[in-house]
Amino acid sequence: MTLRHHKKIRTRQAIVDAATDLFATRGYEKTTVADIAAAADIGTRTFFSYFASKEELLFPQADARVAAAVDAIATRKPGEGPAEVLVRALREAGASDDDLVNPLARLRLQLIRTVPAVRGRGLQIQVDAQREIARHLRDAYPDELDEVSAAALVGALIGAVSGALEVLLDDPDAVAGGPELLKERLRQATDVALRPWSG
Amino acid sequence: MTLRHHKKIRTRQAIVDAATDLFATRGYEKTTVADIAAAADIGTRTFFSYFASKEELLFPQADARVAAAVDAIATRKPGEGPAEVLVRALREAGASDDDLVNPLARLRLQLIRTVPAVRGRGLQIQVDAQREIARHLRDAYPDELDEVSAAALVGALIGAVSGALEVLLDDPDAVAGGPELLKERLRQATDVALRPWSG
């Protein structure tokens, strides 16, 4: 079961590449699924056996971040409290360099901020991720957190980061400054918002 | 310009009522816009001159909460810091009785948690609201907050409350207890979520 499998992977990649290209040039909404399928040399119907929808195309391996965060929680050090672990988890799972280099990732960041449908889907994925992370965090600290507190804590941290990030990415100067500046300003902003927790 | 105006308002309400009814019985996804239009005695095409989409139907006056929060910021007391004002704003703008009694509001709460499309739209509205509130907060505290920090702070607080709320609403016991219990537990959850900042 290898030729088949490899072919599927190649086709899948072809679809992503074709779509990335079309989205970048024509724009997301002006690109039809039929266009993408044609560019990837497959039937329109076949597209939907690779991706459940046009939006899913932009969020492959959506659970990678969750996995990273869960891993950070699992490998916590003896003395670390919930908030500390979570901060570390977010650093590890957060915007990596990849997000600022990989073409699809860059495109995604832009589309999330401009295309309603994409934004909605992205937010859904985010809250699902929060839920999952909260579950693990609570399991890791059964004495200190109940389910509601865990959800609140995770919501606060991720909320702070995404809120700051969204505004930050709208600032042309900040974006022009490159990844380093962005990371620094993001850290500053979240420090202010999360001060109550770090104390 | 009165007869016309009144008629529009009446028709709008008729649409909402018809939709509420159909959604409640048949379910959101099994109710077509054509069904709603027919039940409200208007042409399908006309529906879209009242609501931009099927989802908008569920979020009339989406900016009421924002207005309440902005108002809380505007009426801040001399000694209050940003976080305190925001905590007060969230308490005032938070889920009112209406959300637990009004049929459409109750339905909305349920659909947000079960229908992907509705959830996506609801989340979008929420982040837009956060943006707006952050802007006002920053204007109110120009010395202590920059735009990014304000967004982070608002994101953290709202994130905490919504995270807690989502978990709470998933508890069958809490929901079964009726509006009173729900309201009490909601207040508790909000307190827990916001405690770190109220101090």
Add this chain to the structure above:
DNA sequence: TGCGAAATTGCAATGACTGCCGATATGCAG
């Protein structure tokens, strides 16, 4: 080589949404 499962794909249908346009209804001036 040839069979059975998996993958591909065309076709038709559903449903949201839009642009276009004629038919109606309403507000207001004369």
Add this chain to the structure above:
DNA sequence: CTGCATATCGGCAGTCATTGCAATTTCGCA
């Protein structure tokens, strides 16, 4: 009261995502 300008209404046709169905092709393996 009449008639025009305008706001609404609502039908029609078309686009696009998405799905069920069924025929066909392609593979993996015996």
